[in-house]
Amino acid sequence: MKFNFFYLKSVTTKISFILLVLLIISCNAVKKVKDNQHLLTENKIFVNNEEISTRQIYDQLYQEPNAKLPLFGIPLKLHIYNAANPQPDTLFYNWLHKKPKREKRLIRWFSKKQLEQIGQSYVGLHKYLEEIGEAPVVVSEQKSESSSTRLKAWYWNHGWFNAETDYKINKLEHKRAKVDYYIKTHQPYKLDSISERIASPQADSIYQLHKEESFIKKGAQFETDKFNAERERIVNLFRNNGLYHFEQEYISFEADTINTDHQVNIDLVIADRQITKEDTTYTVPYHAHFISDVNIITDYKYQNRNNAIKDSASYKGYTLYSFDELKYKPEAIADAVFIKKGQVYRDLDRSLTYRRMNQLGIFKYPDIQYMADPRDSTGTNLITNIFLTPKPKFGVNYDFDISRSNIQDFGIGFGGSLSIRNIFGGAETLEIGGRGSIGSSKDAADSDDKFFNISEIGADVNLSFPKIAFPINTDGIIPKSMFPFTTISAGVSSQQNIGLDKQNVTGKFNYKWYPSQELTQKLDLVDLQYVRNLNSGNYFNVYENSFSRLNEIAQDNYDQVNASYFETDDDPTDDNLPDLSIPDGTTAFINDINNGVYTLTSDESQTASDIIERRDRLTQDNLILATSFSYIKNTRENIYDQEFTQFRLKLEMAGNTLSLIAPLLNFDKNSSNNYNLFGVQFSQYGKVETDFIKHWDLGQQNVLAIRALGGIAIPYGNSNDIPFARSFFAGGANDNRGWQAYDLGPGSTGGINEFNEANMKITLNAEYRFNLFGQLNSAFFVDAGNIWNVLDNVEDEESKFTSLSDLSELAVSSGLGLRYDFSFFVIRLDVGFKTYNPAYNKQKWFQEYNFSNAVYNVGINYPF
Missing domain, CATH: 3.10.20.310 (membrane protein fhac)
Structure with missing residues (x-):
């Protein structure tokens, strides 16, 4: 999370002040509407006596009512504008001199210069209110008539040449008015004969070869947009077939509708090229260059x-x-x-x-x-x-961020990278980066009473070059028109006093290419990750909920358990039994359970089995050698495009290559009869992830956005579980916002662990985004989702997905958010409320729907 705290504080103070002003002013919407004027409150369009709601047609109107907040129907920006005094300097001056000694007293308190600055700030505030607000939309006879004319033009351009339009202004009480628009379309015109007159023989030859691709089809209703599209098609066609000098101005369409019974006869005319030399103009036919x-x-x-x-x-x-x-x-x-x-x-x-x-x-x-x-x-x-003008050989980039997460209460991150362009002369780019962080955590393994008691350091190297590096030629499959890249990367990182203190080594060899402007495909041929836990004995200090449940079982069976497993206590009583010592006592107690030393109840045995399975999985080292393929389609044209679709599909397979060669190379086997490589059991699984995002632009800065995300990872062969690094979690600022990250699920368990994860996930999100004023936006949202265990070694029925009926365990949250747009990024605050909690046995709806149980999520940019 990266932002300037002082700038944010300034913005927040300004917003708070504006909201305070709004609370004390009158909410009279017609405050600045003159007596002979009327505030536009609604437009209605009737086509052939039926009201329509098509956004594209309403967009033709020259006047729309002032923007209103969704659900509440309050014209907030109008009220902000009304709050601004049209003559703030005069108002301040009059107030300053209303009492004879006021100005002198204020100068004595502040100084004359500071008093002038206060006056300027007062004037500036009112100008700022006008700037971010919205002036009242006053009904205009001229604009209504122009809107009616524009509607007629819209229908004409869509084939209704005889359309009639009219309007009526309905003046209401309290200086308000509505405008109704009436349209009679009559019979539309359709295309009949389509002929061509193309002067240049070579141009005509090219056109005839591609005639079937025309956007103008006989029998279709007349649409001006289709003719514009056809004009662009012809230009692209000719200029991509050698006609270097061809321009759009040489194309024209002649339409005949006289006595044709609502049919349109079209004549396509493409003239020869005109050349002007001195005072002489002449034409020449087009030729291929x-x-x-x-x-x-x-x-x-x-x-x-x-x-x-x-x-x-x-x-x-x-x-x-x-x-x-x-x-x-x-x-x-x-x-x-x-x-x-x-x-x-x-x-x-x-x-x-x-x-x-x-x-x-x-x-x-x-x-x-x-x-x-x-x-x-x-x-x-x-x-x-x-x-070609080369960029500098070297490029340097620095990063600095302040963050907060489940692991650290406060953290400072820093990093930098060095880019070396064209390092080997083949347009390659080598990037060498380093990163580190220090933080404060109450859960640190060894805090030693220091504020900064956890740290992480890492380094990465990345080499990218513009081709597919493969032993055989791949141009027939991935031609250079798909802009291929090969990337080789490696990274190392090490944590201190963070959880189990992991060392992480990664390596990748991947290809990326672009079959079209909307489509990206990526193949991670080699995706290697080695995770080593340096401090496994700290497990029950980190996962305190697991320790609490294991400790409760030990205390309930205190008479059976060896006293040395507990912390020293000179005088234990039934009400004050000692806790298991960590790690010696917990390790010994678990070994006894595995060896059947104790007589436990069925519930105790199940709970202990779940705790032991989770501990073994999260403390084991991981070796992952995977291959994955990603398919990404994105119709978004630029960052300002508010209506688009995104789809992502990722298929991943891990451990298959190692599983094939393990018996051939006689790999060692562990106690579970699974293969080890370098003393670590390698993971084997198949994984599928998919993500669908759709945005609709509703006009007036209103956007409806939805997302559907799902994934499943199935262990097999050499594994019976999924590594923590490749599992799924739920909750957080970009997921189900009524829960903190890792707090939700699995299933209906209620998030009993500190970091809850599983191997199956479903998430559904919907947001209605709208502008409040200026750069401040807001949103209402509903999130649904959960994680489950499926086809792995977890035995807890509450956490497993066994049938479609388990979809009733989809947790639902809802809430609202504020987003401030800094142009180059958006800072976001979302407040999520638990709306449906599957962990409750009876009443699952609205049990924690209050601010005391709300989750406050701070994020950068939109969640999807």
């Missing part, structure tokens, strides 16, 4: 423009030039260029080259220019010149 040369200047700078070229190289029809010694392997640069010598000119090739060069990350935005080849007498050959 071809690329005769591709020149790449690899170190272009403006100050080098008149310098002589010092180095050059040729590779597969490309010629690379440099004003200094050539620092790039020709094949690496040429592979990022899609414009090829001898091929027909295509806009697409230029666009692909722009995109690929930007992806490399070693050049600034390239400049691609075409010029007529002076050696060609036919005038159809083009020389391509590509000017």
